[in-house]
Amino acid sequence: MQQTVVDxxxxxxxxxxxxxxxxxxxxLAPWEPGAHIDLALPNWLTRQYSLxxxxxxxxxxxxxxxxxxxxxxxxxxxxxxxxxxRTLDVSLPRNHFPLVPAPAYLFLAGGIGIxxxxxxxxxxxxxxxxxxxxxxxxxxxxxxxxxELRAAYGERVRIVGTAEQGRxxxxxxxxxxxxxxxxxxxxxxxxxxxxxxxxxxxxLRVERFHPAPKTFGPDTxxxxxxxxxxxTVRVPADKTLxxxxxxxxxxxxxxxxxxxxxxxxxxxxxxxxxxxxDIGAPEGRMYACVSRALTPRLVLDL
Numbered sequence: 001m002q003q004t005v006v007d008x009x010x011x012x013x014x015x016x017x018x019x020x021x022x023x024x025x026x027x028l029a030p031w032e033p034g035a036h037i038d039l040a041l042p043n044w045l046t047r048q049y050s051l052x053x054x055x056x057x058x059x060x061x062x063x064x065x066x067x068x069x070x071x072x073x074x075x076x077x078x079x080x081x082x083x084x085x086r087t088l089d090v091s092l093p094r095n096h097f098p099l100v101p102a103p104a105y106l107f108l109a110g111g112i113g114i115x116x117x118x119x120x121x122x123x124x125x126x127x128x129x130x131x132x133x134x135x136x137x138x139x140x141x142x143x144x145x146x147x148e149l150r151a152a153y154g155e156r157v158r159i160v161g162t163a164e165q166g167r168x169x170x171x172x173x174x175x176x177x178x179x180x181x182x183x184x185x186x187x188x189x190x191x192x193x194x195x196x197x198x199x200x201x202x203x204l205r206v207e208r209f210h211p212a213p214k215t216f217g218p219d220t221x222x223x224x225x226x227x228x229x230x231x232t233v234r235v236p237a238d239k240t241l242x243x244x245x246x247x248x249x250x251x252x253x254x255x256x257x258x259x260x261x262x263x264x265x266x267x268x269x270x271x272x273x274x275x276x277x278d279i280g281a282p283e284g285r286m287y288a289c290v291s292r293a294l295t296p297r298l299v300l301d302l
Contacts, residue, residue: 001040001089002028007060009084013144015067016112017079020053020060021088027058031093033119034207037061038091038255038263043081046254047074048261050115050186050207051093052145054122061090064144066112091253094262096279097207099123102182104130108170108195110187111137114145116207117186125153134168136160136191170198208260208278216276222293226250226302227269235292241266242288250302252288259290270299 004021012018036050053062067079099120109117114135124131133153137143139161149157160168177183177199185195186207195204219237224245226233235244242254242264255263259277266286272294273286281287286298 001091004028004061004088004090006082006084006086006088009082012064013146014142015079016064016142016144017067018052018062018064018144019078019082020062021090022060023058024087028061029092030058031055031061032095033099033123034097034116035093035095036116036261037063037093038253038261039063040089040091041074041077042086042088043073043077045073045077046263048255048263052115052118055119064112064115066144091263096262097184097186097205099184100182100205102129102180104178104181105132106173106177106181106183107131107133108183108185108187108191109133109135110191111142112144113186113188113191113207113209114143114149115186117184118145118149120184121149121153121156125156131156133157134160134173136162136168136187139163167194170194174198210258210260212278214276216274219292222295223297224293225270225297225299227299228302240289241292245288245302254289257289259287262287264288267301268298269301271295271297273298 003024005024007022008020010018031051032055036048038046038048040046049063051061052064065075065078068075097116105124107117107121121131121133140146140159146159183199183204185192192206221237222235224233224235224241233244233248235241242252245252252264255261260279262279264287266288268284268286274292274294275281276290277287
């Protein structure tokens with residue numbers, strides 16, 4: 001973890017603030033567009049936020065937080081109780097939504113999903129690569145960074161307020177997109193579903209706020225062998241690996257508990273995990289919050 005101090009809290013749209021977190025012990029860890037951090041809150045919650053500042057700035061991180069009406073305590077705390085000068089621990093940046101080389105880019109952002117896309121647009125335009133952004137929200141007043149984007153990128157940016165204009169036709173947009181263009185989309189589930197229906201899978205990259213609906217077989221009991229401590233933990237059918245390990249004295253960092261953030265990653269030394277995450281676990285890894293086992297036993301690097 002890295003310690004930061006809250007340097008600025010700026011309202012940037014209705015129900016949305018930008019936080020500038022300044023490192024307290026020298027340069028912060030580097031990051032690339034698409035990365036996010038885990039933010040450890042004083043109310044014992046951990047939440048994930050996309051980095052939306054400048055990767056060249058090693059002194060601070062910028063994130064934006066929307067106050068969710070059905071907040072589980074994260075955005076509620078940040079909007080109502082957080083003050084300048086408060087120290088907060090943040091994780092090293094992780095990136096499950098990396099920007100890969102392409103001859104041209106189309107970025108699609110819905111609401112607070114602009115935070116993941118903003119550094120990408122800045123990077124590719126700065127490199128001279130053709131790029132455009134379609135940014136969708138209820139109205140301009142609810143859309144973070146709308147003014148900043150208009151000022152910086154002009155006609156490359158299309159702002160769509162659905163209250164007046166309705167939702168954009170992504171099928172028509174796809175038909176007019178040049179071959180080879182890579183499409184990045186971050187936003188609510190309805191926007192991601194529309195993008196997946198409109199664009200070829202090989203040209204589309206998405207980042208989800210919440211896991212996509214999936215169907216798996218029935219949950220079954222299995223054993224998790226902690227190789228370094230020589231302990232075997234029983235994982236009942238009605239309990240996650242994450243919770244079983246915590247109950248046995250092996251707590252792991254955890255944030256989303258839905259398989260979309262990657263904070264509870266484990267190395268699997270033997271056995272076959274059943275991957276239920278939405279970010280694509282690397283070979284030999286699994287995410288303990290949602291994934292289970294396809295074999296009676298998993299041997300873990302714990």
